[in-house]
Amino acid sequence: MAYPDDLLSPSEHVVIHRHPHWKMLLFPVFWLLVVVAIGTYLAGLVVDQSWATIAWIALAVIGVVLVMWLTIAPLVRWRTTHFIVTSDRVMAREGVFKRTGLDIPLSRINSVRFEHSLLDRVLGCGTLIIESASDEPLEFDDIPSVEKVHSLLYREVNDNPDDDFHPRTLDGRA
Structure with a gap:
């Protein structure tokens, strides 16, 4: 560009x-994988509970916030640094x-x-x-x-x- x-x-x-350098993106990608793995694990734990839908919504909201903060923000910061x-x-x-x-x-x-x-x-x-x-x-x-x-x-x-x-x-x- x-x-x-x-x-x-x-x-x-x-x-x-x-x-x-792209090495600045290693930790954001790591955090993306960690958030997805933990979110998937926790979603699997609550699957049999009566309140599973509420827990999934809460996990999704927390996951999206964490991904935005730990992955998307550093990616945008990297892209806008020249x-x-x-x-x-x-x-x-x-x-x-x-x-x-x-x-x-x-x-x-x-x-x-x-x-x-x-x-x-x-x-x-x-x-x-x-x-x-x-x-x-x-x-x-x-x-x-x-x-x-x-x-x-x-x-x-x-x-x-x-x-x-x-x-x-x-x-x-x-």
Whole structure:
């Protein structure tokens, strides 16, 4: 899904657009399976009771609330979290009801580095750390293909606008 072009300046184009790594969805899927398993087990326990219909309705309501809270909300949060590198800036957007955003002009970036644990290396993600003119370095967790994003961002930061060199995006487009 491309970032909306109407939010970019006329000469600006998207180089990278990423959501957080899919590993953020492991716990929500786990909780979905747990809620369904426990709900099914409890529904089976009350099947022979005279008040089974009321218990099933209560279990369904509790199950739906838990699935919405533990599975659907994190999925929507993941889907609405964006990490974007354009030809002019780095942008981070997150939130559903309360949107927050951060823009860092490429000219203000002093250094770019990444970190990833053994598990992150196996899964192909990591933390991108951008040091800019601000006091604290900015950390972006769970960036997919963090090494490729790091090198591409480094090239974008150090690319001379007068050069004919235009690095390819991770999608293979120029």
